[in-house]
Amino acid sequence: EIVLTQSPGTLSLSPGERATLSCRASQSISSSYLAWYQQKPGQAPRLLIYGASSRATGIPDRFSGSGSGTDFTLTISRLEPEDLAVYYCQYCDNPPNNFGQGTKLEIK
Amino acid sequence: QVQLVESGRGVVQPGRSLRLSCVASGFTFSSYGMHWVRQAPGKGLEWVAVIWYDGTYKYYTDSVKGRFTISRDNSENTLYLQMNGLRDEDTAVYYCARESTLVRGALDHWGQGTLVTVSA
Numbered sequence: 549e550i551v552l553t554q555s556p557g558t559l560s561l562s563p564g565e566r567a568t569l570s571c572r573a574s575q576s577i578s579s580s581y582l583a584w585y586q587q588k589p590g591q592a593p594r595l596l597i598y599g600a601s602s603r604a605t606g607i608p609d610r611f612s613g614s615g616s617g618t619d620f621t622l623t624i625s626r627l628e629p630e631d632l633a634v635y636y637c638q639y640c641d642n643p644p645n646n647f648g649q650g651t652k653l654e655i656k
Numbered sequence: 657q658v659q660l661v662e663s664g665r666g667v668v669q670p671g672r673s674l675r676l677s678c679v680a681s682g683f684t685f686s687s688y689g690m691h692w693v694r695q696a697p698g699k700g701l702e703w704v705a706v707i708w709y710d711g712t713y714k715y716y717t718d719s720v721k722g723r724f725t726i727s728r729d730n731s732e733n734t735l736y737l738q739m740n741g742l743r744d745e746d747t748a749v750y751y752c753a754r755e756s757t758l759v760r761g762a763l764d765h766w767g768q769g770t771l772v773t774v775s776a
Contacts (some may be wrong), residue, residue, distance in 0.1 A: 647693075
């Protein structure tokens with residue numbers, strides 16, 4: 549079973565800054581099977597990134613993903629107030645398709 | 657447009673049963689794998705179960721194995737989660753989600769969620 553560990557737990561940044569969120573897998577995984585989601589307060593999650601680096605439909609290019617092996621990163625350039633949310637990574641290959649515990653992004 | 661609408665929310669006593677439904681529209685339901693994901697109050701996302709497009713493969717997270725059953729009726733465009741032997745720790749918002757055709761396991765559309773409260 550793949551366990552995903554996200555860091556930091558909380559990130560507090562100002563509009564216009566860059567956010568870097570980390571997701572570490574308990575063992576090496578194919579980058580094809582790492583996804584990122586955004587969950588805004590009171591809403592269902594939304595797929596941001598699949599295959600570690602491909603943006604889902606309608607996702608602005610401020611959001612980018614990278615990484616391989618055990619270390620993956622979600623980068624949000626030029627933060628906007630609407631980016632306030634919790635961000636989760638997910639392992640998408642053979643079940644269980646576990647999620648990381650999430651990183652809460654606060655906008656100052 | 658793709659829509660997933662869950663129902664079956666409620667308050668149930670520990671040990672009792674509840675069935676959740678998720679009605680799909682706006683896409684060919686019978687062509688997609690479907691998942692259930694839950695979120696306890698104030699907590700993160702927990703993946704629960706998956707069912708293949710044709711219902712021939714199912715998998716569950718360990719904490720619900722033997723108690724929950726995922727199923728689907730492709731003629732009715734409906735996904736189900738039968739929950740038996742409910743425990744306090746099953747209290748959560750339950751989301752149904754569609755699996756992306758681009759990457760197995762990635763969830764590209766989600767319902768709004770339905771709240772299940774297990775309490776005496």
